[in-house]
Amino acid sequence: MKNNTLIILLILTTISSCKSDLSSESKKEKITTLNNKAVEMRMNGELSEAEKLYEQAFQIDNTNLNIHFSLLGIYIQKGEIKKAFDFLENLPEKQKKTVYYFQTKGNLLEYDGRIKEAKEQYKKALELSEIGTIRDEQDLNRLVNYTMLETYAGKKDSAVNRINQVLKFDWLTNSNKEYLETFRNEFEFYQDNGALDFQNEKIIKICTTNIDSLKQVLSENHINISGSSFPIGKNDKGEIRIKEKYRSGINLLGIRECD
Incomplete structure (x- = not known):
């Protein structure tokens, strides 16, 4: 199954409700x-053994969406995409009108390379979703999940603005702000590629003699850092790594990749 932590976070939180x-x-x-x-x-x-155990659990309670989602994950890992689609469509009609159904179908379509079709499913999931009021730290995951769905549904500007408004709240801790800013940045530079946007397959390497200073510049310009390393031995330059999706951001700053 595609390694997509953000998608899984969104779906699992939806399931928990x-x-x-x-x-x-x-x-x-x-x-x-x-x-x-x-x-x-x-x-x-x-x-195969895991699949049998999940199937036993689902037979005991076929309304358990945590088990349902786990089975879908097994089918995808085994390359059985049709089986995954069929299993999803076998949900009762009532459950096929839920956020879980549309969100999960979007995820499967995306895995199958059908990004545009997936986007339509995310739109339907968004129509059924509610953000509610953000009152404290416990509500931040709900905020991120909702804005992630907005982003997948083609409304990244709304998602970014929503997080920016919450970032003004005076009760946020530094950790809260860092958490929200990380997702805000991901959404701001979203390239409309679904889950592929959040994978670290292609990395830009930037060499610098002042890592701390460059990190500050990137942070101020909403560019997330994937990793860094300080100079070693005779090498007088350290290295900062960022995702390819942020290329437009570093181009605007006039920052070039390592030679």
């Missing part, structure tokens, strides 16, 4: 046990 119909504590415990074993199997690369 959907309550299962399961009421029996013993069944819940059994599902938890099966899920934990499946996670272990998956981490060890035993996908």
